[in-house]
Amino acid sequence: MFRRQEKTLVTILILGLVLGGTYALLALGLTLQYGISRIMNLAYGELTLAAAFVLVALFRATGLSPIAAIVMIAPAGYVVGWFLYAVMMRPLVARSGAGGRLEVDSILATFGLLFLIQGVLLVAFGSNFTSISYLDRGVSVFGVPVALNRLIAFAICVTAGGALVVALARTRWGLTLRAVAQTPGSAPLVGIDVNRVARQGFALGTALAATGGATIAMYQTFSANDGVIFTMKALVIVIMGGVGNVAGALAAGFALGLVETFVATAIDPGLTLAATFAIFLAVLLWRPQGLFGRG
Amino acid sequence: MTDISRRVTLRAIAICSTAAAALLAGPSGAQDDKVTIGYAVARTGPNATGAGITTIPNYELWVKTVNEAGGLAMPDGSRKMIEVVEYDNRSSNEDLVRAIERLASQDEVDLILPPWGTGSNLAVAPLFARFGYPQLAVTAVTDKAPEFVKRWDRSFWLLGGGHDYAKGLVDVLAAARDAGTINDKIAAVSVADGFGIDLINGARPAFEEAGFELVYDESYPLGTSDFAAILSEAQASGADSFVAFSYPPGSFGMTKTAQSMGYNPKVFYISVGGAFPIYPGIADGKAEGVMAIGGVDADSLAVQDYFARHTEIVGNPPDSWASAITYASLQILEQAVARVGLDHEALAAEISTGSFDTVVGEVKLEDNQLRDLWWVGQWQGGSFRAINPADRAGASEPMIPKPDW
Amino acid sequence: MTLLSIDNVTKRFGGLTAVDAVSFDIAEGEIMGLLGPNGSGKTTLVNLVSGDLSADGGRITLAGTTLTGRRPDQIARVGVARTFQLVRILPSLTLTENVMVPAVFGAKSHWGAAAHEVAQAALEQVGLARRASSNAGELTYIDQKRLELARALAAEPKLLLLDEWLAGLNPTELGEGVALIRSLADSGITILMVEHIMEAVRALCPRVAVMNSGRLIADEATEVALTDPHVIAAYLGEGEDA
């Protein structure tokens, strides 16, 4: 096991970070939706998948470069999220009041949405595995061969995630979002329109889901039944990073990528998912506020 | 409980039972000029992908072909049109079992076609046996087929067992090793479910017996989407042969990952999915030399004709492993019906003992199993051709080493 | 005879010491006020007594039984009942059920008719008996406060902790509230009340403890405390901190 130790370490680092990039991007959107809009979105993975299918359809029909497609898909995701919130989530939020009601309602409603989107995807695209070949060639990073499309996906994640972290930390808009995320009850006292911010948060989350889905479509094979896997991974990371904590989601995403790669390489690929869940459960028990949360 | 809520409950119960009664009164029974054939396949859920590629298109293609010819031929020379009753089993065995009960006891269909997948076929086997229907299980790879035949004497197992495929692969690799083309090291991964475990359990002793060394041998969970770490380990292991007992998402993922990291083993073998028509597209047109489970005699006119009709009617070519066998199983059924009619007992006896002319050639079952199968195939010149058993008519020569991606 | 003894109790939140080595005793049957500016640690101290928070140091005993280190439900069964600064009722339960809860799970473990009787008596004591079968979620604010008090009473406690129970009442209600608390004190319950309304404190409590920044700065007769320069300074200083 240790004969190639040094090389293995570098491999784990590089592959883990690249994998973690996608995870982080996926988790960012979910953490925004739950943190700011208080919606536990179980249909998140389906939204991700929908974007992936749209990218493939565009690529096949028009030959549009996936990177150009992402530039179009992300704002489209924002619009979809905006409408979803306005039409579906807002009435639930409005009637929920302060109790735990919204959690239950949002879980149920988005579970319905999960079926709905999955059904539409199945009718529209069938249940076959889908993938495209785009920049499939390898590039050597410190001696470790990595697919170019993954590196691009990684770059998109770092750019989108980094920009979001900076925007949340530095801008007035970000301050508003964070205020709502931390104390939704008292935000109106300082003149914040919580409904508008929640809608923005949800729309932004959907835009990130769409971006994540589109980047996944660049390098991974997927089918219309895979949504729940994405939701689950994103959930795990969100909890690990601390709900509503953007930087935490980024960090936890990378951490999970590293852990999975490490377990798969050094221990046993059969335990990769088990390790993910074990860590996740341990974090929940030990620090329910997340590894990077306060308190 | 308050008085109001009791009344409410009673009324709700009444409404529900009315609804249930309405639901139970299903379609009327079969008519004489028609043959009703039912199946419960996965339209949704995890099994939908496999069923959608291998099972459903062949059922539809066959029904269409038979009906266009005027219907299913009967022993008396008459023809009856096929009427299909189809349910979605939602990839759940509980739903599947109920759907089969419905087909048998409610719809009283004349024949039932099996679902996709090993687990599904086993789940319905007791029901087929209890209702007396012959079960022509195709998409079920199991080493226990002889046992099952004893248990359910009207069950037929047409796709062989894990050990068969594993041994076939070892044969191919041993021949190449003996010729000095590859070294005696093998890197193997297997998906952690019944199928993957069956194959790796069959392969381990066979590899050892043939003098190979398994330098990398790990299983990965169903649902794994990232193979970079696994392939990077396999690449570093020094083995000339990479063997994956995998399912489609994994087979595809490993192919793409191997391509992008420039992993070029002399033998690149994957399992389910490798013979799918979409595989060359997944491999970005570089499927040449990839080995996978199954295969067809690509030069056979019957197979070529079947591929052409499948492509024309379904819209895409069939997969080159279980699709042709699935279609052949339907032809077996069709010919058996033409000889003995729809009586289940006679039908089962005929399927068990008769010989049939199908797209995969002349077929005669041994002990209710199809043993005349292709174990290993390889992409050569744009088609997926069978390479093992090498001594069987129609086998192509293996191409080793595989050209670089 | 001493009922509640708070001995050198300390509670820290991160770097902040919310309660800093506080000690005082309350005698059986006494009604005592706990004063101090906002954030001085009063509610934290009440939470330490009721077991909502666990102390980092010191010891709290009730009639010789150590409370520190015990869970809230254990402390409740020893005979401590409380109200909350932000009123907490059980909205989906009826008034009777709300009040029955401590009777059922408290020290005496009443059940069935006995529990109903205790609940009914407590509801009568606070003037809510007429509405016993309506849902607690439908009550007005003042009635919710009454309900909360009735629930505390139904525990038949030795010690009652009132955390700003009189806050938010109008003058008429305040008069009723003061009378209600006095009647409780007369019935022999020992009461520790956190209160900001000086009028009520003067009327009810012969003795007060005053806290500031987590420390106990006075423990004396109410009239003395309210003219104590330390106490006045603490209250005046509040404007700068808040």
Add this chain to the structure above:
Amino acid sequence: MKLILPVLALALLAAAPFALSDYGLGLLIGAVTYTTLASSWALFSGHTGYISLATVAFYGTGAYTVAVLNEALPYPLVLLAAALVGATMALVVGLSTLRLAGVYFVIFTFGLAELVRQLITWYEVNVTGTLGRYIFLDVTARGIYWQMLALGAVTIGLTALIHRSRLGLALRVIGDDEVVAAHSGIPLARTKLVAFVLSATILTLAGAIASPRWVYVEPAIVFNPTVSFLTVIMALLGGANRLWGPALGAVPLFLAFEWLSVKLPDTYPIFLGFLFIGVVFALPDGVLAGIERLRQRREGAG
């Protein structure tokens, strides 16, 4: 008087297989299974409001226990073993997790089901070297139905008892406000644990009873997360905090599923999605509460 109706209904249901086709029986088994699942889920979650998605972790464990032991032990002992395994697992899980609240508990339980599945898979692959297991038991569909019916009846009876007991009151208080519950003398951990273990034991038994119908068992088959989701939806649809609520959600929803998948095999997930969303919007507290509200309004108007 109160007992006559349920007992009569139970007798009628028990006699139903003699009058029904195999498919009719299959439908009954499905309806009764989901009624049992939803009712036992509600036993813990209905009043406390802890939404557990671990249903399938227990249900699947029950099935797996049968698969492992069905050739080694006589059937009643297999069931007993399944109940013990379920109870032990619930005890361990409950002890470590019941202090999590809200969405954390939801996600934890979801993750738990996956963890159990992965660990069993890994164990079978690496230790026993087989993954699929066979259940060849001489249990007929009728046998399964009667067992499940009995379990369902016990569950509902137990729920009725609990509703009237201290435990039931304690659970309701916990659902409303845990702080008040604790300060009223309710031992939170023990109360929740008792209800959780009871609920999980029934869920495990349900899986054990249902499993012979599947013949072949592997983790991907028995740990199907849809079961967890459906159970929650059914219980909430009917009204999780009422005795007959889960049954009233489970039966129509199960039949609706069946009907939709027959009539609209391609598009049924879409309709199902609409159905769920519709339920959440139109019947926020479940069908029973919805009907009562409607009745009150009509009586108020008339």
